[in-house]
Amino acid sequence: MSKYILAIDQGTTSSRALIFDNKGTPIAVGQQEFTQHFPADGWVEHDANEIWQTTLSSCKSAMSEAGANANDIICIGITNQRETTIVWDRKTGEPISNAIVWQDRRTSDYCEELRQQGHSQSVQDKTGLLLDPYFSATKLRWILENVPDARTRAENGELAFGTVDSFLLWKLSNGKSHCTDATNASRTMIFNIVEQKWDEELLGLMNIPDSVLPEVKDCAADYGSSDADIFGAAIPITGMIGDQQSAAFGQGCFSPGSAKSTYGTGCFLLLNTGTDLVKSSNRLLSTVAYRLGNETSYAIEGSIFMAGATMQWIRDKLKLISDAAESEKIARETPDDLSVYLVPAFTGLGAPYWDPHARGSIYGMTRDTGINEIVTAGLMSVCYQTKDLVEAIVADGASLNTLKVDGGMANNNYVTQKLADMLNCEVHRPVITETTALGAAYVAGLQAGVFSSIEEISQKWQLDQAFKPAKDDDWRNKQYSGWKTAVERTRTQE
Numbered sequence: 001m002s003k004y005i006l007a008i009d010q011g012t013t014s015s016r017a018l019i020f021d022n023k024g025t026p027i028a029v030g031q032q033e034f035t036q037h038f039p040a041d042g043w044v045e046h047d048a049n050e051i052w053q054t055t056l057s058s059c060k061s062a063m064s065e066a067g068a069n070a071n072d073i074i075c076i077g078i079t080n081q082r083e084t085t086i087v088w089d090r091k092t093g094e095p096i097s098n099a100i101v102w103q104d105r106r107t108s109d110y111c112e113e114l115r116q117q118g119h120s121q122s123v124q125d126k127t128g129l130l131l132d133p134y135f136s137a138t139k140l141r142w143i144l145e146n147v148p149d150a151r152t153r154a155e156n157g158e159l160a161f162g163t164v165d166s167f168l169l170w171k172l173s174n175g176k177s178h179c180t181d182a183t184n185a186s187r188t189m190i191f192n193i194v195e196q197k198w199d200e201e202l203l204g205l206m207n208i209p210d211s212v213l214p215e216v217k218d219c220a221a222d223y224g225s226s227d228a229d230i231f232g233a234a235i236p237i238t239g240m241i242g243d244q245q246s247a248a249f250g251q252g253c254f255s256p257g258s259a260k261s262t263y264g265t266g267c268f269l270l271l272n273t274g275t276d277l278v279k280s281s282n283r284l285l286s287t288v289a290y291r292l293g294n295e296t297s298y299a300i301e302g303s304i305f306m307a308g309a310t311m312q313w314i315r316d317k318l319k320l321i322s323d324a325a326e327s328e329k330i331a332r333e334t335p336d337d338l339s340v341y342l343v344p345a346f347t348g349l350g351a352p353y354w355d356p357h358a359r360g361s362i363y364g365m366t367r368d369t370g371i372n373e374i375v376t377a378g379l380m381s382v383c384y385q386t387k388d389l390v391e392a393i394v395a396d397g398a399s400l401n402t403l404k405v406d407g408g409m410a411n412n413n414y415v416t417q418k419l420a421d422m423l424n425c426e427v428h429r430p431v432i433t434e435t436t437a438l439g440a441a442y443v444a445g446l447q448a449g450v451f452s453s454i455e456e457i458s459q460k461w462q463l464d465q466a467f468k469p470a471k472d473d474d475w476r477n478k479q480y481s482g483w484k485t486a487v488e489r490t491r492t493q494e
Contacts (some may be wrong), residue, residue: 004066005445006073006235008055009437010080010164011243012101012265013312015054018437019066022074022450024460026434030061037098042105042347042356045098048086051164052171056230063231070233076172076226077239077444079246079436080164081265082187085139087150087212088167090160093175097147099164100139103266103305103347107138108356119205126192126199128277128286133348133356134303135189136163141206154212161212163187165240172237174227180214181221182291183242191216193288194277196296218291219249220447239444244268244301245289246439251404251430252458253289254297259400261389261419262436263409266350267307267382269389270299271398282392283352292446292454300396302351302389306344306360308409310378313346320371324408327375331414334376336475340364341384341486342377352392355491363486379415383422384483390423402426406435413467421471422480431462 004027009016013036019028032054037045063069083102088095100106111131114120120131129135140161144151153159162170166180185191185198190206192199198213217223223237241249244262248270251260256274261267272289277298279286289299306313311324321327343349345358362374390400403425409415410429420427432438445451 004068004073005441005450006059006062006076007437007441007444008059008076008078008168009243009440010051010055010078010168012081012103013309015051015058016437017055017058017062018434018441019062019068020438020441022445024438024441024445026432026437028062028066030058030065032058040106042108044101044103044347046084046101048088048095048099048167051099052168055168059231070231070235073231073235074450075236075238075444075448077440078165078168078237079241079243079440080168080184082163082184082242082244083134083136084164085136085143085161086164086167087140087143087147087159087161088170090158090175093170096150096159097143100142102134104139105133105348105356107133107142110138110141111356114205123189123202124279126194126202127189128186128193128279129189130283130285130354132354134350135187137189137202137206137208140208144208155209157211159212160214162214165242166214169223169237169240172226172230173224177224177237178214179217179223179240181217181219181240182288182296183219183245184240185216186288187242193286193296193298196291218294219443220292222447236448238447239440241290241440241443243436244270245299246443247406247436248272248299249290249439249442250435250437251406252461253404254454254458257398260404260406260435261386263307263382263405263407263415264436265307265309267304267385269302269386271393271400273298273300278396280392280396282395283354284389284392284396285351290443300393300398302392304385304389305347305350307382308407310342310344310381311409314375314378318374320375327379328412328414330372331376331379334372338373338376338380338479339482340369340373340377341483342374342381343486343490344378344381345490349487349491352388353487353491357492358490361486361490363489364482379412380418382409382415383418384480386419387422387480400425402428404428404430406430406433416467417470420467420469422476424469424476427467429464429467431464
């Protein structure tokens with residue numbers, strides 16, 4: 001009898017797959033990193049075929065570790081790096097170019113043109129998003145404009161567009177399913193989150209033919225099945241959800257006001273607003289938290305582009321550490337009144353600044369500055385950027401008493417404690433920190449009947465450790481003031 005859920009967690013720097021039992025406990029994992037391509041300043045690309053191959057390899061590795069075959073798997077759930085844009089040939093399934101990654105800034109000038117033409121408010125009203133290169137629509141337009149024959153082929157119905165979830169679904173189903181879910185669609189900047197459909201006006205504005213678009217479904221839905229040749233038997237695919245929404249789902253953030261912050265490649269803070277679509281006045285995003293049974297729940301989101309990726313840069317480019325785990329010991333040896341600030345604007349600044357032209361910088365260095373100070377400044381940049389998001393949320397009228405955290409950096413006790421100190425609120429880390437994959441398992445399991453309701457799922461959340469503020473306002477204000485000064489020196493525009 002089938003007893004497991006396979007959750008695919010396709011991220012920005014690695015593809016992962018986890019096997020969960022029917023209670024939602026992880027029992028096996030497969031993971032494989034893949035190549036990051038930086039062909040020009042501010043450009044970030046992935047080889048979509050490498051994404052597929054590493055995903056497939058990770059799935060098989062996790063199944064092998066669990067001692068499971070296809071007949072043991074009840075269903076598959078997919079969660080993914082959002083906004084990353086892929087266009088492929090409908091007949092062959094071959095991408096027509098590299099995937100343009102969410103971090104990519106190449107369409108900054110086009111976004112500025114649209115702003116100058118007065119389209120900002122319409123885009124925000126319809127999509128909840130700001131006009132920024134971060135989102136999929138301008139990336140898709142760029143591919144159609146710059147890859148030879150792409151526009152003609154698209155208009156002839158020969159090409160398919162999708163975010164990573166759609167591409168993986170296409171590959172898993174051997175081209176039988178071309179779908180996405182409402183959360184991923186809500187990150188494209190051409191999906192109307194009020195009406196829950198592709199927006200004809202925005203498609204016209206971006207000159208995107210609707211023939212390339214996937215069908216949009218609930219997060220928990222029938223997405224078809226994997227081709228029998230892939231795993232040895234067909235497996236139902238019953239859930240898809242963008243990675244940050246998936247982490248919130250895995251954290252049980254189902255009630256208005258509940259919030260989580262995920263620290264992976266970037267940092268993403270989501271605060272549930274229920275069935276109310278709340279529009280931020282402080283440059284945060286309105287987005288779909290999840291859609292179940294054709295009922296949409298919304299969230300306010302703050303997006304930071306560099307969190308774990310900052311430590312990856314410190315490790316791989318500066319070679320100041322050999323492993324990210326070393327950073328906690330180093331930070332504990334560094335004075336708390338650190339006056340060195342690392343602003344990780346390597347691909348611009350996200351919320352609440354939205355400055356695509358800003359670039360990374362380090363401020364406050366003296367002759368006494370060394371490895372410890374720079375590594376610690378990298379960790380603290382995550383705390384400061386989260387503070388930026390919380391300040392914007394509070395300015396929008398919401399309050400945050402407790403923040404649930406997850407992702408790789410949430411296992412760093414220094415970071416979680418400094419988050420509590422900087423935010424002046426409790427930070428809660430769950431027992432299962434694999435919440436992104438867990439959310440995908442939950443939505444798939446809901447459709448497959450493994451879990452009965454979100455109420456049942458919310459009761460599964462367990463606290464591992466609560467971090468309480470241990471610093472006073474003087475320390476908090478001094479450190480944050482230094483950060484704000486560093487950011488203003490880094491920014492290129494108001």
